[in-house]
Amino acid sequence: MLTSSRFAYTQARLQVRHGLRLNEQQWRHLESQQGLANFLHVASESGMSDWLAGLHADDSIHILEKFFSKHFRDYVEQVSHWQPAQWRKATLWISVLPDLPLLENIRNRGEVPQWLSDDEELGPLLEVSDDALVQRLALTRYAPLTATWHSTxxxxxxxxxxxxxxxPDTSAKALAGVESVEALILRHRGSFMELKTHATAAARSELSKQLGLQFRRLSQQPAAVFAHLGLVALDVERLRGNVSSRALLLNSVAAKQ
Structure with missing residues (x-):
């Protein structure tokens, strides 16, 4: 069993990162910036600066998508090292979540973004036979998904x-906390899929608010880590959306010249 004292170090690191998150007023100021270069300049002076290190205004949309995907993956790995050893495996598995839609499309032979062909893990899964695909999948961090790959x-x-x-084996209290974070995100996902486009921003804002409450309520418990990663995922998704939309506009203007 793991007590809250074992998570004191983890919580201290999370609190530092949590304090860097932008509030809604800061987000609105950032989103009011016109043009990608100006947006990146202002964002680089905010709490989101670490998420933009190595990014350039002239990067292609495919590079941008790959950049944010890898950055989130690396952050989850970093957070896993703050965790007690018993929870590291469960934390690392969070890094797979953003890739599930891509994996679903690969399984169904659907359309995938161009940058995927250059991805070290997902690229080798493209344009191969089903048997070869599963064999290659088994050599990646997605290996546990092979058990149900050919099922519905x-x-x-x-x-x-x-x-x-x-x-890991844990207390009923810790387990209940993790399950409550999972249930919150699943409820959001279920309702989000039925929303009109104009209502999605408000839904994300509400989820962020609820995850923030759980992060504080479940302090020094394993659930706080998953609430934090949920908040980070929302922030990165919002940042990526702003960067991508400005990059697409920039490319559109350049194409007309």
């Missing part, structure tokens, strides 16, 4: 099954 089980359900297998 969704990628998310396969992911959740393995995630729970990664949970």
């Amino acid at each position: 089980t969704s990628m998310l359900e396969s992911w959740r099954t393995h995630w729970k297998e990664c949970w």
